[in-house]
Amino acid sequence: MHVIYLHTLAGNPGLSPALEQLVAAGIEVVAPTLPGFDGISGWVPPHDHLAWLTEVWDRLDSTGALPCPVVGASVGGMFAAELAIFRPEAVTALALFAPLGIWADIDAADPYAIPGSQRLPMLFASNVPIAFEEQYTAQGEEGNVARYLAQMAGASLVWPIPDRNLDTRIHRISQRALLLWGEQDRIAPLETSKRWSEVATPNVVQGAGHLLEWDQPEQVGAALLEFLKEGGR
Amino acid sequence: MKALWFHLMPYPGLDDRFDREAKSVWVDLDRSFFDSDVVTRSYHEYLDQLEHAAASGFDGICVNEHHQSAYGTMPSPNLMAAALARSTDEAAIVVMGNSIALYNPPTRVAEELAMLDHLSKGRLVAGFPVGTAMDTCYCYGIQPGQLRERFAEAHELITRAWSEPRPFAFNGRYNKLRYVNVSPRPLQDPRPPVWIPGGGSSVETWDLAVQNDYVYAYLSYYGYEQGKSTMDGFWDYATSHGLDDNPYRAAFLQFITVAETDEEARRLYKEPVEYFYQKCLKIPPGYSGAPGYQSEATYRSKLSSQVRKAARSVGNEAPTFDDIVDRGWVISGSPDTVRQRLEESITDLRFGHLLCLMHIGNMSDELTKMNTKLFAEEVLPKMRNRWPDYEDKWWPQACM
Numbered sequence: 001m002h003v004i005y006l007h008t009l010a011g012n013p014g015l016s017p018a019l020e021q022l023v024a025a026g027i028e029v030v031a032p033t034l035p036g037f038d039g040i041s042g043w044v045p046p047h048d049h050l051a052w053l054t055e056v057w058d059r060l061d062s063t064g065a066l067p068c069p070v071v072g073a074s075v076g077g078m079f080a081a082e083l084a085i086f087r088p089e090a091v092t093a094l095a096l097f098a099p100l101g102i103w104a105d106i107d108a109a110d111p112y113a114i115p116g117s118q119r120l121p122m123l124f125a126s127n128v129p130i131a132f133e134e135q136y137t138a139q140g141e142e143g144n145v146a147r148y149l150a151q152m153a154g155a156s157l158v159w160p161i162p163d164r165n166l167d168t169r170i171h172r173i174s175q176r177a178l179l180l181w182g183e184q185d186r187i188a189p190l191e192t193s194k195r196w197s198e199v200a201t202p203n204v205v206q207g208a209g210h211l212l213e214w215d216q217p218e219q220v221g222a223a224l225l226e227f228l229k230e231g232g233r
Numbered sequence: 234m235k236a237l238w239f240h241l242m243p244y245p246g247l248d249d250r251f252d253r254e255a256k257s258v259w260v261d262l263d264r265s266f267f268d269s270d271v272v273t274r275s276y277h278e279y280l281d282q283l284e285h286a287a288a289s290g291f292d293g294i295c296v297n298e299h300h301q302s303a304y305g306t307m308p309s310p311n312l313m314a315a316a317l318a319r320s321t322d323e324a325a326i327v328v329m330g331n332s333i334a335l336y337n338p339p340t341r342v343a344e345e346l347a348m349l350d351h352l353s354k355g356r357l358v359a360g361f362p363v364g365t366a367m368d369t370c371y372c373y374g375i376q377p378g379q380l381r382e383r384f385a386e387a388h389e390l391i392t393r394a395w396s397e398p399r400p401f402a403f404n405g406r407y408n409k410l411r412y413v414n415v416s417p418r419p420l421q422d423p424r425p426p427v428w429i430p431g432g433g434s435s436v437e438t439w440d441l442a443v444q445n446d447y448v449y450a451y452l453s454y455y456g457y458e459q460g461k462s463t464m465d466g467f468w469d470y471a472t473s474h475g476l477d478d479n480p481y482r483a484a485f486l487q488f489i490t491v492a493e494t495d496e497e498a499r500r501l502y503k504e505p506v507e508y509f510y511q512k513c514l515k516i517p518p519g520y521s522g523a524p525g526y527q528s529e530a531t532y533r534s535k536l537s538s539q540v541r542k543a544a545r546s547v548g549n550e551a552p553t554f555d556d557i558v559d560r561g562w563v564i565s566g567s568p569d570t571v572r573q574r575l576e577e578s579i580t581d582l583r584f585g586h587l588l589c590l591m592h593i594g595n596m597s598d599e600l601t602k603m604n605t606k607l608f609a610e611e612v613l614p615k616m617r618n619r620w621p622d623y624e625d626k627w628w629p630q631a632c633m
Contacts, residue, residue: 041529045378047406113260113371114519141533148532152378152525159523160374 002028003069003228004060006076008211009100009111009154009187010123011037013131018213019071021221027228030065034076036153039146045156049164052157053082066090069228073097074187074210075157078164081199085172093231095178095224096196097212098185102170103163104192111187112155119151125184125209132214162188173199178227180220182208234579234619235628237293237327238286238605239486239588242279242313244303245595246271247512251303258515259302259367272306278598280313284320285602286591289609292632293325293358295588297430298332299365300372304513311345318353325632326353329430329450329588330360334380335373338408339387343394343415350419355631357425360450361388363438367516370523378525381437383407388441395424426627428484433463436530439470442482448627450484450588454514456561457578460485464582481585481625487578488563488590491607495566501600503554506563508594511551563593568611576616585620 005019012033019029035055036043046052056079060066067090072080077099084091111119120128135147179200181193187210193202203223208215246268247258255262283294296313299305307313310328318326326349331342350357363369363384370377386405390413393401400414419425428448431438442449449467453460464483472478490506492498558565564574579587591608592601 044382045376045525047379047382112519112523113517115517116522116524118519145529145533148524149529155524156376156378159370159376 001026001228002030002065003071004063004065005029005031006070006072006079007031007034007037008074008076008097008123009158010074010120010132010211011135011150011154013129013135016129016211016213017217018221018224021217021225022228025225027225030063030068032059032063034079034153035059036156037150039149041145041149043149043153045153053079053086057083057087060090067092069093069095069231071095071097071224072099073213075100075154075162077101078157078162078166081166081170081173084175084177085166085169088172088174091175093177093228094173094175094199095180095227096199097180097220098182098188098193098210099196100158100162100188101164101166102192102195103161104189104195106189106191108189108192109186112159116151122186123210125182125207125215129214167195170196170199176231178223179203180205180212180223182210182212182215184208185210185212234585234587234616235292235481235625236587236589236613236616237295237325237484238283238291239295239297239329239590240279240283240307240592241297241299241305241513241590242275242307243509243513243594244272244306245275245508247303247508247595251512251515255515257517257520258304258513259299260371260520262301262303266303275306279592280316280320282592282598282601282605283313283317286605286609287317287321287324289605290613291324291589291605291609293327294321295327295329297329297360298362298368300368302367311349314349314357315352318349318356323632324356325358325629326356327358327428328360329358329428329452330362332364332369332373333361333387333391334363334375334383335369336387338410339390340394340410340413340415342387343391344417346391346425347395347415347417347419350421350425351417353631355420356629357419357421358428358627358629359425360428360430361391362430363435365432365521366523366526367520370526371520376525377523379407380526381528385441392424392427395419421629421631426629428627435527436470436534437528439467442467443471443474443476446476448482448484448586450486450586452486452588454486454488454562456487456563457574457582458561460578460582464584468583478583479585479623479626480583480620481623481627483582483584484586484588485578485582485584486588486590487575488593489571489575489604489608490563490565490591490593491568491571491604491612493567493607495570498565498567498570499554499558502563502565502593502596502604505594505596505600506554506557506565507551510557510562510594513594568607571608572612572615575612576619579616579619585623585625587616
């Protein structure tokens, strides 16, 4: 069995401990880096949401992993939901961790209104994991440029607010779905989860921020594993 | 050489509470810091000052665009330019300018500037800035990574709208118009002179000016010494792309304060200068560094905009008047002192258009007009004949 994992606003530093539980259980995790987040020189953000979807779907198709269960977190959750809406045959089950793409008009933090050095801690309920610290530590000029381009990719997906009108189409999601949300999410506060309730009942993860699979890996990994196993029965 | 009088129109009523409580002078400054009566009075005084400058012999008067800020209270420079077009007769009306990526469709800018050209009887200079990150990305919600592409598309649309002889269809990424046929067209044929203002060393800004034979206008808050590297970079870029070194290809903004003596200048101008540098540039780093606002090429160049420099200075010790003058951010002193320092700057940086910022911070109306008058009478006449061997091809014919 295999699943696709689509990463968060903060990039793709490698599998979280939550996803490593899947690997330990014999599930292959295909985790492509979203366009732009790989920091390749010359990349420019797609000019609109449809162009973004096209680039992402091209990348997913190139993995050869579809159809399969798709797990998406943050901006990755948005793309996973869009895939389930527009290409339902490609998604056999859908797990979403605090997906973006629908905005609740409540007091949410703007990760781009603070210095870059303060941006990463905003995504977690507690300490920034070492994997992220290492990713965001400058590695010479090329490393700096790659990091800058990755941040540009992230910003272009949520600017000026992380809403891409998914509320008008999530009723088309028919796959079995899991929805997890960090209680202390500052980017997409918990209240936002109610707007996804027609996809699945939100499960609140205590002690977790926007990147809940890093803040509470055991709880998130266990919930995900159970969800995937249920689908296999 | 030409001298132009440039107004930022800052809000002059920020008090100690601003220092204590406000995070930023831009984007999300609480409206309780503004007094409507002060805004009303300021607008009228500021227009008076621009008219006073035109009457005092400045070659041009300049307005510009900023949003949601006490740094500059002029969201629409075109409104101010319209008033000035009717109240002045000879000075060039320099709109410095419209942030063209913000307008949908940008033909609105083409139309309004054409109207201004007629209202001013052909005295318009059209400035096309990319705009600050605060104005464009934070206040107007443009995705930072799209800003320059949107700007380039808007530039193409506006210039074609002014020059194409017949209606045409424009099929851009961001603007799709089946019928482009703006009316009126500008009075100047084929169009008003175009200047490209910039606040830093953007490779794309230089390239736009060079490729289209426009004026590059460096809007420096940090004076001659820090302007040197940027202007040298521009001239290297221009000459390496086959352009001549006509100094009228360039404009440079300089804060200037003049009094009878150096000591008197310090006494008169200390407060408004410190107001500007301590309050009007209070911009947290988060608002100046939107990822993608700088292109990859510019990011690589390691040359950052002055707004980023200003942003980095937040939290540092506020510069005093003496620091500011010593560093050359403001040229201040007697007419002889000011003339001497300006002549060095004009020669070393090589520009034919001096943008004089002579109302600074919360400077009073009376002091602003005195500053303007002293400069016009005691400094400007002695600098007029700089660059006698060069023709200014980037100036409205009606103002020659």
